[in-house]
Amino acid sequence: MVDSVSQNVDLASESTWSPREVELLEVTLQLLQENGYDRLTVDAVAATARASKATVYRRWPSKAELVLAAFTEGIRQVAVAPETGTLRGDLVRLGELVCEQIGQHAGTLRAVLVEVSRNPALNEVMQQQFVDQRKSLMLEILGEAAARGEIEAAAVDEDLWDVLPGYLIFRALVSGRAPTARTVANLVDNVILPGLTRDMDS
Amino acid sequence: MVDSVSQNVDLASESTWSPREVELLEVTLQLLQENGYDRLTVDAVAATARASKATVYRRWPSKAELVLAAFTEGIRQVAVAPETGTLRGDLVRLGELVCEQIGQHAGTLRAVLVEVSRNPALNEVMQQQFVDQRKSLMLEILGEAAARGEIEAAAVDEDLWDVLPGYLIFRALVSGRAPTARTVANLVDNVILPGLTRDMDS
Amino acid sequence: MVDSVSQNVDLASESTWSPREVELLEVTLQLLQENGYDRLTVDAVAATARASKATVYRRWPSKAELVLAAFTEGIRQVAVAPETGTLRGDLVRLGELVCEQIGQHAGTLRAVLVEVSRNPALNEVMQQQFVDQRKSLMLEILGEAAARGEIEAAAVDEDLWDVLPGYLIFRALVSGRAPTARTVANLVDNVILPGLTRDMDS
Amino acid sequence: MVDSVSQNVDLASESTWSPREVELLEVTLQLLQENGYDRLTVDAVAATARASKATVYRRWPSKAELVLAAFTEGIRQVAVAPETGTLRGDLVRLGELVCEQIGQHAGTLRAVLVEVSRNPALNEVMQQQFVDQRKSLMLEILGEAAARGEIEAAAVDEDLWDVLPGYLIFRALVSGRAPTARTVANLVDNVILPGLTRDMDS
DNA sequence: TCATAAGCGAGACGGTACGTCGTGTCTTACG
DNA sequence: CGTAAGACACGACGTACCGTCTCGCTTATGA
Numbered sequence: 001m002v003d004s005v006s007q008n009v010d011l012a013s014e015s016t017w018s019p020r021e022v023e024l025l026e027v028t029l030q031l032l033q034e035n036g037y038d039r040l041t042v043d044a045v046a047a048t049a050r051a052s053k054a055t056v057y058r059r060w061p062s063k064a065e066l067v068l069a070a071f072t073e074g075i076r077q078v079a080v081a082p083e084t085g086t087l088r089g090d091l092v093r094l095g096e097l098v099c100e101q102i103g104q105h106a107g108t109l110r111a112v113l114v115e116v117s118r119n120p121a122l123n124e125v126m127q128q129q130f131v132d133q134r135k136s137l138m139l140e141i142l143g144e145a146a147a148r149g150e151i152e153a154a155a156v157d158e159d160l161w162d163v164l165p166g167y168l169i170f171r172a173l174v175s176g177r178a179p180t181a182r183t184v185a186n187l188v189d190n191v192i193l194p195g196l197t198r199d200m201d202s
Numbered sequence: 203m204v205d206s207v208s209q210n211v212d213l214a215s216e217s218t219w220s221p222r223e224v225e226l227l228e229v230t231l232q233l234l235q236e237n238g239y240d241r242l243t244v245d246a247v248a249a250t251a252r253a254s255k256a257t258v259y260r261r262w263p264s265k266a267e268l269v270l271a272a273f274t275e276g277i278r279q280v281a282v283a284p285e286t287g288t289l290r291g292d293l294v295r296l297g298e299l300v301c302e303q304i305g306q307h308a309g310t311l312r313a314v315l316v317e318v319s320r321n322p323a324l325n326e327v328m329q330q331q332f333v334d335q336r337k338s339l340m341l342e343i344l345g346e347a348a349a350r351g352e353i354e355a356a357a358v359d360e361d362l363w364d365v366l367p368g369y370l371i372f373r374a375l376v377s378g379r380a381p382t383a384r385t386v387a388n389l390v391d392n393v394i395l396p397g398l399t400r401d402m403d404s
Numbered sequence: 405m406v407d408s409v410s411q412n413v414d415l416a417s418e419s420t421w422s423p424r425e426v427e428l429l430e431v432t433l434q435l436l437q438e439n440g441y442d443r444l445t446v447d448a449v450a451a452t453a454r455a456s457k458a459t460v461y462r463r464w465p466s467k468a469e470l471v472l473a474a475f476t477e478g479i480r481q482v483a484v485a486p487e488t489g490t491l492r493g494d495l496v497r498l499g500e501l502v503c504e505q506i507g508q509h510a511g512t513l514r515a516v517l518v519e520v521s522r523n524p525a526l527n528e529v530m531q532q533q534f535v536d537q538r539k540s541l542m543l544e545i546l547g548e549a550a551a552r553g554e555i556e557a558a559a560v561d562e563d564l565w566d567v568l569p570g571y572l573i574f575r576a577l578v579s580g581r582a583p584t585a586r587t588v589a590n591l592v593d594n595v596i597l598p599g600l601t602r603d604m605d606s
Numbered sequence: 607m608v609d610s611v612s613q614n615v616d617l618a619s620e621s622t623w624s625p626r627e628v629e630l631l632e633v634t635l636q637l638l639q640e641n642g643y644d645r646l647t648v649d650a651v652a653a654t655a656r657a658s659k660a661t662v663y664r665r666w667p668s669k670a671e672l673v674l675a676a677f678t679e680g681i682r683q684v685a686v687a688p689e690t691g692t693l694r695g696d697l698v699r700l701g702e703l704v705c706e707q708i709g710q711h712a713g714t715l716r717a718v719l720v721e722v723s724r725n726p727a728l729n730e731v732m733q734q735q736f737v738d739q740r741k742s743l744m745l746e747i748l749g750e751a752a753a754r755g756e757i758e759a760a761a762v763d764e765d766l767w768d769v770l771p772g773y774l775i776f777r778a779l780v781s782g783r784a785p786t787a788r789t790v791a792n793l794v795d796n797v798i799l800p801g802l803t804r805d806m807d808s
Numbered sequence: 809t810c811a812t813a814a815g816c817g818a819g820a821c822g823g824t825a826c827g828t829c830g831t832g833t834c835t836t837a838c839g
Numbered sequence: 840c841g842t843a844a845g846a847c848a849c850g851a852c853g854t855a856c857c858g859t860c861t862c863g864c865t866t867a868t869g870a
Contacts, residue, residue, distance in 0.1 A: 036316055041830060052843045057832065110319055113312045113376060118238065123378055131377060157392050159385060162377060163369050169376055170368035174315065176329055183361060190359055194400035195393040222821095243851060254822045259853065440720055445856060456817045461858065514723055517716045517780060522642065531782055561796055563789060570776040571769050578719065578775055579768060580733055587765060594763055598804035599797040626846095647825060658848045663827065 017073070021059055024049050028070035029108070037067060037111030064115035068122050071112045072129040075105055081137055087145035091164060091192055094141065095184035098134075098165045102172040110173055134165055142196070151196045164192050219275065223261055226251050230272035235306065239269060239313030266317035270324055273310045274331040277303050283339060289347035293366060293394055296343065297386035300367045304374040312375055336367055344398070353398045366394050421477070425463055428453050432474035433512070441471060441515030468519035472526050475516045476533045479509055485541055491549035495568060495596055498545065499588035502538075502569045506576040514577055538569055546600070555600045568596050623679065627665055630655050634676035639710065643673060643717030670721035674728055677714045678735040681707050687743060693751035697770060697798055700747065701790035704771045708778040716779055741767055748802070757802045770798050 017025065027049040031040050042063050046053045060066035082093035102109065116122045138161050146153040167187065171179040179187075219227065229251040233242050244265050248255045262268035284295035304311065318324045340363045348355040369389065373381040381389075421429065431453045435444050446467050450457045464470035486497035506513065520526045542565050550557040571591065575583040583591075623631065633655040637646050648669050652659045666672035688699035708715065722728045744767050752759040773793065777785040785793075 036320060038316065038830095042832085043830075046843090050843080052845080053832080054834085054844090055842065058841090061832090063831070107319060109376075110312075110315045114239065114309075114316060117309055117312055127378055155392075157388055159379075160388055160393060162372075163365075163389070163393055166372035166377065167365050167369045170364075170372040174371055174375065175333060175364060175368065176325060177361075186359060186362055187365070190357075190400070191362060191365055191393060191397040194396040198392070198396035240851095244853085245851075248822090252822080254820095254824090255853080256823090256855085257821060260820075263853090265852075440724060442720070446858085447856075450817090454817080456819080457858080458818090458860080459816065462815090465858090467857070511723060513780075514716075514719045518643065518713075518720060521713055521716055527782055535781060559796075561792055563783075564792055564797060566776075566781060567769075567773050567793070567797055570781065571773045573780055574768075574772040574776040578715075578779065579737060579772065580729060581765075590763060590766055591769070594761075594804070595766060595769055595797060595801040598800040602796070602800035644825095648827080649825075652848090656848080658846095658850090659827080660829080660849090661847060664846080667827090669826075 017069075020051075020055075022073070024051060024056060024059070024066075025070040025073045028066055029074045032067060032070060032108050032111060033105075036107055037114065040067070040111075042066070064119060065122065068112055068115060068125065071105070071108050072125060074108070075101060076129065081140050081144075087141070087148070087150045087196070088188060088193060090141045090145070091188045092184055094137065095164055095168055095179075095188060096181060098168045099172070099179050099181075099184060102169055103178065106172050106178075109169075113173075131162070135161055138162070138164070145196075155196050155198070160195075163195075164188070219271075222253075222257075224275070226253060226258060226261070226268075227272040227275045230268055231276045231310075234269060234272060234310050238309050242269070244268065264317075266314070267321075267324065269310065270314045270317060270327070273307060273314050274327060276310075277307060278331060283342050283346075289343070289350075289352045289398070290390060290395060292343045292347070293390045294386055296340070297366055297370055297381075297390060298383060300370045301374070301381050301383075301386060304371055305380060308374050308380075315375075333364070337363055340364070340366070347398075357398045357400070362397075365397075366390070369393075424455075424459075426477070428455060428460060428463070428470075429474040429477045432470055433478045436471060436474060436512050436515060437509075440511055441518065444471070444515075446470070468523060468526065472516055472519060472529065475509070475512050476529060478512070479505060480533065485544050485548075491545070491552070491554045491600070492592060492597060494545045494549070495592045496588055498541065499568055499572055499583075499592060500585060502572045503576070503583050503585075503588060506573055507582065510576050510582075513573075517577075535566075539565055542566070542568070549600075559600050559602070564599075567599075568592070626657075626661075628679070630657060630662060630665070630672075631676040631679045634672055635680045635714075638673060638676060638714050642713050646673070648672065670718070671725075671728065673714065674718045674721060674731070677711055677718050678731065680714075681711060682735065687746050687750070693747070693754075693756045693802070694794060694799060696747045696751070697794045698790055700744070701770055701774055701785075701794060702787060704774045705778070705785050705787075705790060708775055709784060712778050712784075719779075737768070740771055744768070744770070751802075761802045761804070766801075769801075770794070773797075 024045065028040070028045050031044055031048065040063075042053055042056055045051075045066070046056050056066060060069055082090045082097075084090050084093055112126075116126050139156070142151065142156045142161075143153075145151050146156070164187065168179045168184065171177055171183065226247065230242070230247050233246055233250065242265075244255060244258055247253075247268070248258050258268060262271055284292045284299075286292050286295055314328075318328045341358070344353065344358045344363075345355075347353050348358070366389065370381045370386065373379055373385065428449065432444070432449050435448055435452065444467075446457055446460055449455075449470070450460050460470060464473055486494045486501075488494050488497055516530075520530045543560070546555065546560045546565075547557075549555050550560070568591065572583045572588070575581055575587065630651065634646070634651050637650055637654065646669075648659055648662055651657075651672070652662050662672060666675055688696045688703075690696050690699055718732075722732045745762070748757065748762045748767075749759075751757050752762070770793065774785045774790065777783055777789065
């Protein structure tokens with residue numbers, strides 16, 4: 001379980017952008033957060049970075065891919081399990097991390113979503129950067145809880161592992177109500193934990 | 203309780219588009235589903251509807267608002283409580299409805315989200331059309347379940363009423379894994395219901 | 405000769421616009437002088453006159469005809485022979501009249517020219533209002549001069565009767581140098597009169 | 607004197623349009639003569655020249671300026687003194703040249719006049735392309751005639767040098783009667799020459 | 809006196825051109 | 840050879856205007 005995580009982390013860190021490319025991506029991310037996707041122009045990116053458009057397009061074949069690269073670069077971070085010692089602590093910490101990450105990049109993520117759904121290659125990258133990494137993390141947390149006897153191993157639903165981050169992301173992106181620490185606590189206590197421990201009482 | 207429902211229905215139907223406007227929105231929605239957001243052109247909408255671009259822009263000041271209007275018009279439907287007689291049945295039915303609605307318009311919704319987050323007025327509309335309506339529906343379902351004694355009234359969390367639709371929307375929009383009937387059933391059985399009935403067993 | 409003049413005057417005065425129509429034409433002329441032909445809009449005319457566009461179009465079938473009507477209405481005036489007693493006096497007076505008339509309506513005339521050249525019917529009206537009237541006037545002046553023995557009757561060139569007004573109009577409309585009283589005097593003394601009296605010296 | 611002519615030729619040729627620009631102007635002029643000013647569309651110009659509208663608008667900020675440029679380009683020609691050896695010959699040739707040039711572009715010139723009168727910058731260009739060039743030509747012709755003793759140097763009126771072309775232009779643009787070769791001959795013989803030689807007989 | 813019609817204001821409408829802007833490709837000249 | 844600068848074709852956007860039309864309201868005439 002730990003292996004798969006580090007694997008993902010390695011994969012994520014594997015993106016070897018040259019310094020110049022990093023600079024371009026940073027400019028892109030900056031402008032993206034300021035303007036949103038479709039008010040961002042490649043010309044502006046090039047001009048701000050004192051680069052030529054050709055320089056941009058040599059690396060990323062379209063605006064969409066440029067933006068996605070900038071986004072994944074911006075959101076990448078070492079995915080380390082919380083290790084608070086209790087399932088509830090781990091889940092709450094995880095939820096708060098999600099809130100933190102998403103909160104900063106809500107606009108960007110909204111913008112990127114449009115393109116991701118159109119381009120399978122982008123979707124692939126997105127899944128790796130965003131989903132798989134988180135999945136391993138979550139499964140690791142649950143695995144440890146099961147090892148501690150807090151939940152039954154069978155309670156882990158393969159399909160619904162992402163209810164916690166998923167709902168929080170929904171709150172941040174779609175609904176107008178950004179999630180707070182209270183939201184996370186309530187969610188864990190009233191929804192996630194009851195779901196995981198539903199068979200423990202019997 | 204029934205009254206509140208009909209009230210909602212009225213509210214929902216209250217968006218008074220003229221016949222011509224409805225026609226324009228239908229054309230927009232049609233082309234939207236065929237082509238996606240940015241391959242949709244306002245010229246095409248006007249031409250297909252045998253209308254002038256000015257006629258379109260007189261109503262909706264930008265392509266984004268036109269698309270949002272078409273989307274909310276398309277997603278709107280009689281908001282009637284499922285009334286299956288059991289809480290589980292109601293929830294499953296509600297979840298399936300959400301899947302159905304979102305499934306057709308995922309791309310559109312993604313595109314619309316970007317604009318909504320920028321324009322407070324659009325956000326307002328979005329909230330009313332999308333969120334509030336669903337909220338009263340959900341609260342009604344829960345209220346009836348409480349009346350039947352299936353759950354305690356206290357179990358209804360004011361903040362987390364939208365976990366069911368929210369997670370499903372997340373699945374459809376953000377994660378690459380569109381929710382299925384199985385997803386809904388699992389979600390209701392393993393997450394939502396345990397959360398609602400967590401205090402019933404004690 | 406006098407008859408033909410009064411005939412023209414009558415023709416010119418014959419245009420019987422209703423008070424409302426005169427008002428519309430005045431507004432048109434006003435806006436025309438302020439904005440020029442293509443920055444003038446029929447909507448603006450209607451709005452300024454607190455009229456409906458239908459009211460305008462009921463009278464004049466196109467913007468061009470409206471503008472021409474306004475122009476001819478604005479420029480119309482009793483064409484009376486100067487009768488100064490000498491050919492030079494008559495010519496100078498005529499030239500000054502032309503300068504005066506054209507000076508006020510140079511912009512309008514420029515604007516109208518475009519349309520006149522396209523629409524034969526407008527051209528017809530233009531000829532009557534603008535050209536024929538002047539022609540009779542000039543021929544009358546020359547006829548009286550011939551009667552006084554100032555010039556030979558043969559010196560009157562049928563084709564070149566409009567050199568005096570024509571050149572002045574050219575100066576006002578095309579060349580950037582608007583004609584002055586000095587211009588008129590020089591023109592009469594150094595060009596027109598020598599042309600008319602060229603055979604008198606022999 | 608010959609130097610001043612070549613100078614003018616150089617000046618006239620000095621308008622340095624790039625080959626692409628010349629191509630665009632030629633297409634514009636072509637469509638202009640086929641369709642007239644307002645049936646000419648910038649889209650058609652761009653399409654015919656296999657150019658983008660942006661390419662057109664990068665050079666000329668409006669349709670009016672494009673047309674003016676095309677017109678002055680089209681009307682420009684080697685401004686060489688006729689050199690027929692006699693004043694009359696020179697004048698007639700000059701007049702015929704004017705008729706020829708204007709005849710083809712009357713409609714265009716009419717359209718252009720409106721814009722020129724509004725935009726001082728265009729007026730400037732117009733003056734240089736159209737007026738100044740012609741003026742030095744005319745003064746050269748008169749100078750040579752004076753050198754030959756055909757006229758007195760004093761007969762050249764600084765203000766009225768453009769009666770010949772001016773009246774012809776008036777005839778072509780304003781009056782409905784386009785000038786012919788006979789018109790030119792009559793004008794030169796009956797008006798211009800008498801004016802220039804009026805003091806020779808004494 | 810009332811109604812039926814004709815004229816009017818207001819302004820939506822189809823059509824079409826304008827002028828702007830952004831993407832992705834390409835060329836030129838520099839280092 | 841990679842790069843900065845930026846022109847270019849393509850095509851959508853949003854605006855403006857023309858000439859037509861429909862809608863009510865008012866006014867003026869005819870029973």
